Amino acid sequence: MEKYYEELIALRRNFRQIAEVGWLEMQTTINIIKYLKMLGLDVKYGREIHSADRMGLPSEEVMSEHGKKVNTDNLNFDVSDILKGYTGCIVEINSSNPGKNFGFRFDIDALPLHETDDPEHIPNKLGFRSKDNSTDHACGHDGHIAMGLGLCHWIVDNIEKLSGNFRIIFQPAEEGVRGGKSMTAAGAADGLDYMIASHIGMNEKIGVVGVGSTGFLATSKFDLSYEGVTAHAGANPQDGRNALLAAASAALSLHTLPQYSTGSSRINVGVLNAGTGRNIVPGESYMQIETRGSDELILNDLSKRVEQVARGTAESFDVKYNLSKVGEAINFETIHPEFIDYMAEKLDEKGFTTHLRPNLGGSEDVSYMLKRVEELGGYSIHYMLGTTLKAPHHNVAFDYDESVLKLGLDTYISTIEILSDK
Ligand SMILES: [Zn+2]
Incomplete structure (x- = not known):
């Protein structure tokens, strides 16, 4: 051998x-x-x-x-x-x-x-x-x-x-x-x-x-991007729609989600990139998110909540969002x-x-x-x-x-x- x-x-x-x-x-x-x-x-x-x-x-x-x-x-x-x-x-x-x-x-x-x-x-x-x-x-x-x-x-x-x-x-x-x-x-x-x-x-x-x-753990992987409007941060910030703040707010909201008494659950925002310069209202952001659950019920519920946070945050910051699933595994x-x-x-x-x-x-x-x-x-x-x-x-x-x-x-x-x- x-x-x-x-x-x-x-x-x-x-x-x-x-x-x-x-x-x-x-x-x-x-x-x-x-x-x-x-x-x-x-x-x-x-x-x-x-x-x-x-x-x-x-x-x-x-x-x-x-x-x-x-x-x-x-x-x-x-x-x-x-x-x-x-x-x-x-x-x-x-x-x-x-x-x-x-x-x-x-x-x-x-x-x-x-x-x-x-x-x-x-x-x-x-x-x-x-x-x-x-x-x-x-x-x-x-x-x-x-x-x-x-x-x-x-x-x-x-x-x-x-x-x-x-x-x-x-x-x-x-x-x-x-x-x-x-x-x-x-x-x-x-x-x-x-x-x-x-x-x-x-x-x-x-x-x-x-x-x-x-x-x-069953898991879903998501990419989430926000598209806002860039503007001069000093002269006319009111014309901008801030995609960085939308992402930051979404990251905080997402991390409050995993609370289940029926099994284990996880969520992680592992990447957040946004903005292009100090004096510009950030017009774009990109996040990588994953959810996990000990069974499919938890995972599906958690994934639905991710969608709600993505959409709700877009609404409150008046930006567009794009959420896509880029990976998936079932439990065994x-x-x-x-x-x-x-x-x-x-x-x-x-x-x-x-x-x-x-x-x-x-x-x-x-x-x-x-x-x-x-x-x-x-x-x-x-x-x-x-x-x-x-x-x-x-x-x-x-x-x-x-x-x-x-x-x-x-x-x-x-x-x-x-x-x-x-
Ligand atoms: Zn490995």
């Missing part, structure tokens, strides 16, 4: 350097496909793995600018769709022995952050930090890609001994919850007996496997709790240290795939792979103990072994 473990680390360090954000994982997708083709696999990618209405796409300009930086030299496959933001890919590896249909999902995107320049940061010390100062694998999806590829490598090497079929899904745009819905709508999770996914870190202790993550709670108990017991027997039902306490759009498989009669499980974090997720100094990659691969392989015998 040693060769796989070493490869996981090398892969993780390579992908960290080319960190790309949601729908722009063009180089990342190309490099994943190159690796899979090297293993002799057929890869599905591009338009055929996505729905027609992907949410939260970057502008065409951003997309084509990014596409120019992508290295497409010496490729023997068509990348035109990938360069249009149809990122991610799916590979199917079928054994010749009858058995179960397994699905595994790995997310591949990074975050819009400037990775820390601290020389003590391990990626700086060892030279594998993000080469782009505006992107950073600060959630560990570099490790997820490595585990997904390592799993493919192991399956290919062991296919004679295995039974059933294996579908490995490399999903783009998890941050901002956009890719999961698109791929699920295009059938990524159809026809599976088991759906297996995981996340490294979170609050799990090093060496521990959290089995059957709970606390997936398994309908087969006994399956989670079974898996934890079997993993314990194999020598793993497990932690039953860890709390994710966030949103993850693999929820669409987990739910879809259960709806069609299969079983789904989400693992939390414990590791020591140098800084919290989404922090510029985020990094993790790489032993988690081995733990992850071992967990995936053991899961296949356990379920093949079931």
Whole structure:
């Protein structure tokens, strides 16, 4: 197994350097496909793995600018769709022995952050930090890609001994919850007996496997912009309509909303940009907002209230507003709790240290795939792979103990072994 473990680390360090954000994982997708083709696999990618209405796409300009930086030299496959933001890919590896249909999902995107320049940061010390100062694998999806590829490598090497079929899904745009819905709508999770996914870190202790993550929050992501009227702030402010004040007022109102006794709820205004100059009544503002709820009733109610605040504030400041939904994820709670108990017991027997039902306490759009498989009669499980974090997720100094990659691969392989015998 040693060769796989070493490869996981090398892969993780390579992908960290080319960190790309949601729908722009063009180089990342190309490099994943190159690796899979090297293993002799057929890869599905591009338009055929996505729905027609992907949410939260970057502008065409951003997309084509990014596409120019992508290295497409010496490729023997068509990348035109990938360069249009149809990122991610799916590979199917079928054994010749009858058995179960397994699905595994790995997310591949990074975050819009400037990775820390601290020389003590391990990626700086060892030279594998993000080469782009505006992107950073600060959630560990570099490790997820490595585990997904390592799993493919192991399956290919062991296919004679295995039974059933294996579908490995490399999903783009998890941050901002956009890719999961698109791929699920295009059938990524159809026809599976088991759906297996995981996340490294979170609050799990090093060496521990959290089995059957709970606390997936349903979420909606919104962009809100106000358009007012600019005017001279000294000479004739009465002619202006202030889009900055509308946004500031809306931000305060929005943060008073999440009060529910029936479950948990969250709201966050994460971005507010407005105005163009000191002596000008600001004519434009732009906000990024997210809502979360432990169930769809809370989420839908909260989202309706966001609409009311956006509209009401526009009315009171006499400005125009535009509210659009740019991302979405459902919650997930398994309908087969006994399956989670079974898996934890079997993993314990194999020598793993497990932690039953860890709390994710966030949103993850693999929820669409987990739910879809259960709806069609299969079983789904989400693992939390414990590791020591140098800084919290989404922090510029985020990094993790790489032993988690081995733990992850071992967990995936053991899961296949356990379920093949079931
Ligand atoms: Zn993540």
